[in-house]
Structure formats: structure tokens, C-alpha cells
Amino acid sequence: MSSVAVVVFPGTNCEHDVVGAYAELGVTARLVHHGESELGAVDAVVIPGGFSYGDYLRPGAIARFAPAMGAVMDAARRGVPILGICNGFQVLCEAGLLPGALQKNAGLSFLCEHVEVEVASVESVLTQKMRAHERLSLPINHFEGNFTADDDTLRRLEESGRVVLRYVANPNGSAHDIAGIADASGRVVGLMPHPERAGGGYGLAEPAGRLLAGLLG
Numbered sequence: 001m002s003s004v005a006v007v008v009f010p011g012t013n014c015e016h017d018v019v020g021a022y023a024e025l026g027v028t029a030r031l032v033h034h035g036e037s038e039l040g041a042v043d044a045v046v047i048p049g050g051f052s053y054g055d056y057l058r059p060g061a062i063a064r065f066a067p068a069m070g071a072v073m074d075a076a077r078r079g080v081p082i083l084g085i086c087n088g089f090q091v092l093c094e095a096g097l098l099p100g101a102l103q104k105n106a107g108l109s110f111l112c113e114h115v116e117v118e119v120a121s122v123e124s125v126l127t128q129k130m131r132a133h134e135r136l137s138l139p140i141n142h143f144e145g146n147f148t149a150d151d152d153t154l155r156r157l158e159e160s161g162r163v164v165l166r167y168v169a170n171p172n173g174s175a176h177d178i179a180g181i182a183d184a185s186g187r188v189v190g191l192m193p194h195p196e197r198a199g200g201g202y203g204l205a206e207p208a209g210r211l212l213a214g215l216l217g
């Protein structure tokens with residue numbers, strides 16, 4: 001049976017949603033404390049959403065120094081699929097596993113709503129079970145989800161199919177309507193929307209479940 005490590009920092013608040021969502025998919029997900037420097041045998045890693053270290057300095061800026069992140073970096077080097085959701089995406093950018101940065105939403109408001117996203121590439125561990133251009137409705141819940149990167153980086157992301165999800169109606173000012181990106185290997189992915197919460201607590205909605213299932217191949 002597949003097993004997923006879910007890294008928990010002080011201030012993380014979506015870890016149980018991730019564990020519950022994977023349980024519905026028949027996958028065992030195990031919480032890993034930020035102070036642990038080993039992940040054990042895992043098939044994938046999820047860095048869930050929340051407000052790690054109170055979002056002080058910048059979201060993810062302190063979390064990237066936690067011992068567990070050393071283990072995540074090692075796992076990434078070994079090719080283990082890594083998924084960062086919302087604050088997890090912010091952590092992966094701060095850690096340098098993904099390019100760019102998440103800055104404050106255009107309009108400076110905290111956004112808590114459902115948005116439509118479109119699958120922009122199926123060449124990633126997150127989107128490999130999706131159909132190109134398939135649309136999903138997913139919740140967002142963030143203040144700093146406005147993805148930015150320099151022009152060269154944006155061009156590279158676009159040219160190599162590393163923009164994996166795009167907002168249909170951009171809610172936060174994100175460059176190129178980006179909702180999620182992958183690294184060059186397609187095995188490290190970050191997205192701002194929360195597929196693990198797509199069922200609203202009444203079961204995992206199917207397209208979002210397929211997105212999460214992708215992580216395990």
C-alpha cells in the first residue's frame with residue numbers, strides 16, 4: 001500500500017484534510033513533525049496548507065529551515081514526488097525547489113472562495129491522471145497567492161509545460177494566471193488551491209481526487 005508523508009510545522013492547519021483525502025483514496029498518510037530529520041520509507045511527500053510560523057517574515061521563509069525540510073530536499077533529489085499545497089507551495093518556493101515567489105494578493109484581501117482552474121499541462125506528478133484543459137472547481141484560502149517570477153523564468157515555465165494549473169478568472173493577480181507549477185522533472189509540484197478540501201467535508205470530489213491520486217502514479 002502506498003504511503004505519503006505529510007509535513008507539519010507550527011501553524012500548519014490542513015494536515016488532517018490531506019490525511020483524510022488520501023484515506024478516501026486508500027492511501028496511508030502519516031504526519032511528520034517539522035523537527036524530524038528523516039521521512040522513513042515514503043512514496044510521496046505533501047507539504048500542506050496553513051500559516052507555518054505565523055507567516056512571519058514571509059510565508060514559508062522560516063519553515064524552509066526546519067530539519068524536516070532537509071529530509072524533503074533529500075527526497076526530492078531521489079525523485080520522490082513532492083506536492084506543496086498553498087502554504088506548502090510557498091515553502092517549496094522559499095526552499096528553492098520551485099522557482100518564483102508568492103506575494104500578497106492583488107487587492108490585498110484574504111481570499112476564501114471556490115475558483116475554476118484549468119489543467120494547463122498533464123506532464124507532472126500532480127496532473128498526470130487529468131485530461132488537458134480539464135476544468136475543476138477548487139477552494140482557495142490565502143492572502144499571498146500572487147505568483148511572480150522574472151520574465152525568463154516565466155518563459156521557461158511556459159515553454160517546458162511546467163505551468164500545470166491556471167485560473168480561469170484570475171483571483172489574485174498571479175502572473176500568467178498561474179495556479180500551480182512543476183519543477184523541471186515534473187516531480188515537485190506546488191499549487192495554491194486546495195484539492196484536499198474540494199469535497200467541503202462531505203467526501204472528496206472526483207476530479208480533485210484524481211489530482212491527488214496522480215502524486216502516487
Ligand SMILES: NC(=O)CC[C@H](N)C(=O)O
Pocket residue numbers: 048049050051052055059085086087088141142143144145
Ligand atoms: N491556506 C493556506 O495555506 C494559507 C496560506 C498562507 N499562508 C497565505 O498566504 O495566506
